[in-house]
Every structure is written in C-alpha cells, then in structure tokens.
Amino acid sequence: MSGGRRLASWNDGATRDAVLGFIDAADAVAVHERVAVFDNDGTLWCEKPNYPQFDFMVDQLRRAVAADPTLAERTEYRSLIAHDSSAIAEIGLERIAMALLELCVGIEPAEFDARVRAFFAENPSYRLRRYQPMLELLDELRAHDFSVFIVSGGGTEFVRAIGRDFYGVEPHAVVGSLVGYEFVRDASGAPRLLRTLELFGEVNEGAPKVTNIQRQLGRRPIFAAGNSPGDTEMLEYALACDGPSLAITIDHDDAEREAAYESTAGTFETEGSYLDGARRLGVTVVSMRDDWATIFPG
C-alpha cells in the first residue's frame, strides 16, 4: 500500500468511515472468506448516455453494414442506424439486442475478445468513464487480501475483454450474462468454440446474480456494490453472511459531474424509491455528489 490517504477521492464522512470501518473489520476474517463482488455498469463505470456494451454493438453493426449494405434494410438495424427512437421503442430493446448479438454468432472467443479490445483502443474515452473512487476501493480491498469479482448484468465475455486492463480483474473473475458456445471441428479436425445466439442460463440480473455467484465462483461475498434494483438480491446476500459485511449502492445524484437518475434496471420491487428500499435493507447509499471528491480519473 502507498503511504497516501486511503480512498483518496472519497470525502470525509459517514460513508467513507463505513467503508473503511468494514475493510478494517474484515482483517479479522479468514483471507479466503474476504470476497467482494461489484456490479459494473453504473457501479464501476458510467452507463450514461448508453451502456458501453450497447455502443460496442452499434459499432459492430456499423462495420457489418460497411461490409454488407443489405444489412441496413433489416428493421432492427435500420432503427439504430437512423437513431429512430420511436421505432426503437416500438421494436423493443430485447429484440434489438438479440439482433445485435447475431453480428457475433459463429466467431471464436479470441476473435470476440479482439473486437472488444479494438473498440476500446479506438475509443479511449471509455477509460475516463470509470469511477476513480471505485478504482481506489478495488485497490484498497485487494491491499487487504480480498478476492475481487465483477458480477455484471452485461455480457461476461464483453467485460472479460477489458477486465484486466480496466479493473485488474482476470477473466475467470467475471460473472455476467453468458452466451452459448458450440464445439465444432475445423477441416483439419482441430477443435473450435463458436458463439451461438442462445443465452446460457438467465440474464445475470436479480436473483440469478446470486445463483451465478455460487455456480461460477463457489464463494460467498461479504462485500457487494451495485447501483440498481437488479443488484438488490446480491447486496442482500452479502449482508446476510455471518461476520462483518457491507453492501453499498451508488446514488447517481450528481447532474453536474455525471447524471441525475435512479436506475430502474432489474426486478426488485419496493415501496417508494429503490434507494429507500435499499436503505431499509441495510445497504449503505453512496452519494456521488456528496461522498466523492472526484468522479472520473484525471
């Protein structure tokens, strides 16, 4: 650990105290039980105006249309190319997302990985959309021997492609929505994995975040961070463990430096606002406006 102030971009106050108090208390927990899970969109990086994965998929569409202009005639793609929000709404985001997924069917994991990396190399501004205070929190947890995992509603392979570079998180430490794979042999008989259109299991939001943590990681978190209703079950699961625990949710309340909105992604229902419901569950709400001195890397 460096000698500077811990969580340097966090303002003094009850929230920072709660986070540091938990981390210090966790020093008494067996190292292999120091497990922290983080949602990605809106928790580790900014999800406005668009999810970065959506931007990537639209970029894939642009490239595909350049190679085959007839693709632009397809209803779902045409609505995106024309930025026709009423057509997009009519078609529905789910159908559009599946149409975009088709653009990557039949390619190997290494090729998908290369495409994602190329997108971020060509669009370096996404690195600046990470939240500096959360990067510091990742480092602080690791300095206290936590294993850190990302548990995203987004595509597992998409997050894996930038996880090491953006967050210091290895591919096996990313839990997300899983695409299907087909095992085939090429002409020489060598085995290959090709992406299919099916999803493997459920979209990783809500209760599936908890079941997928158990399935893929086999470890129970004592710390969880999220920002939307779809993270609630994961936050509750961390809080319900034995011993020290902490769950935080990011309140996007800074219209000036980021955006002012309350996330509605996910299925958790509560009386009143999501944040009020989260508070009643014992979740610590992090105000971007009040708790963070800096939001984005300088």
Next chain:
Amino acid sequence: MSGGRRLASWNDGATRDAVLGFIDAADAVAVHERVAVFDNDGTLWCEKPNYPQFDFMVDQLRRAVAADPTLAERTEYRSLIAHDSSAIAEIGLERIAMALLELCVGIEPAEFDARVRAFFAENPSYRLRRYQPMLELLDELRAHDFSVFIVSGGGTEFVRAIGRDFYGVEPHAVVGSLVGYEFVRDASGAPRLLRTLELFGEVNEGAPKVTNIQRQLGRRPIFAAGNSPGDTEMLEYALACDGPSLAITIDHDDAEREAAYESTAGTFETEGSYLDGARRLGVTVVSMRDDWATIFPG
C-alpha cells in the same frame, strides 16, 4: 522453489523430459496465458475401487437411513445398502446417482460443503489416494506462474469442498458438473440458496468440458491433464492453442501399486484403444508403472 530435484517422484525419461521441457518453454509465454487444467478422478486422485464422490453419497445414504429407516425400502437405496450389484446394474447407475443427489436437495451450499469436509475428516485415507507426482506437477506449474484449474466430470461443489486442502485450488478455480440452485427467502426475509435436483447445463464430460472452461474461466489452457475418453476434447483444445502446449493422459498400467485398467468414461471414440487414439492426437501418455517412482504420498 525448493532446491530439490524437480518433479521428484517422476522417473528420468522421455515423459518427465517432455513435461519439464514444456514448463520451461512456457516461461516465454505471457503469464496470464499460462493456464493449466486438470481432470480430477483418475488424474489427480485414484478413482478405484469407487469414485470418492460415490463413497460420499453412499455415506450420506447411510446417515439418512439412520435418521429415517423407511428410506431403506426405496428400490435404488436398497440395492446400494445390500451391495446388490445385479440389482444396481438393472436399475442403472444414472437413476441411482439421481436418487443419491436427492439426499442433498434443499440444503444450502455451506451445509453441503460442511458435509463433504466432515466425510473427508472422518475418512483420512482419501488424502493418501492423491497422486504424489501430480501434486508435484501442480506445484511446479505454480512455481512457473501458471494458473491451475480443476475441470472434473464430478460435482463442482463436491470438488470445491476439498480443492483448497487437497490441491491448493480455490473454489472459483473448479469447473465441474453443476447442480441447480433455487433462490428463496427465509421467514425473516433473508435470502438463501437451496440445492435443487436439476443439473445446470450438461454433465461436464467431453465437449462440455471445453465449453464450460470458456464459460466459467474465460481462459484457454495451454496445458491439460486427463485420463479418460471424456477428457479428450479438453486435451485436444489445449494442444490446438498457439505457442507451447502439452497434453498428458495417465495410463493406469500399474496393477501392483494402483490398478490396471483403461478408463471408458466419456464419449470419445477412436479406432483401437483410447490411449492409442490419444497418442495419435499428440497426447503424451504417462505410464504410472514406468514414469512414476512413487504413486501415493508417503
């Protein structure tokens, strides 16, 4: 690394040279690409006379019958209790395995973990069924900064329960056959995960070993070890990577010190024996009789 002879329990010869030659060549590979996968039954520990997981399940049955003697009347359980091999054959191992799985339905991951640990604590001889040369190989790979994963046809949660203690492998580094989980809330509203009877995805043998490696780990192995037809696709997948690679399969050819048999688990079909087919694919065959000076820990 200690100063002793590398792979101390391996005899001098072409096999040991091939293994060490690969490990040294991998020093030139990026650290995050140094990925090794190991089958478990018959590769890291002895699978004769029974799979240890089968012994555990029969022990669970014994406990369940002690608590509820009426269970002994159930056809599948009666055949096991009576060691009635003709009845077992008639019922079929698959139906018996599912009946045994029922004994753990509705319990939480931590309870299942505790049951497995208790079984191995009460039956310490299983530690002595690990293969000493393979334990040394795990250590040698880790000394060269490999990430080591277990990819077993057995139950993921079963292997996880002993992975750290037996092999130094963390729960998230175990890929196996996955049981289903149900997310429920207890009377106080706290979230709980309960085991169900369904399997999540396919049994982890054959091509599913490869797809599950990608799904759960997101990393491609450059080293793979197995011992049965169900490992073949995984071995081929490792060999088909770019750069240095090695795949080994254990030949159980030592009737005196272990057992003499050729595994038939899995679906890989080849002309002639499994081992001949593996050799044709470029897999290095490890003779327990000739290549291992010691088989079990002393």
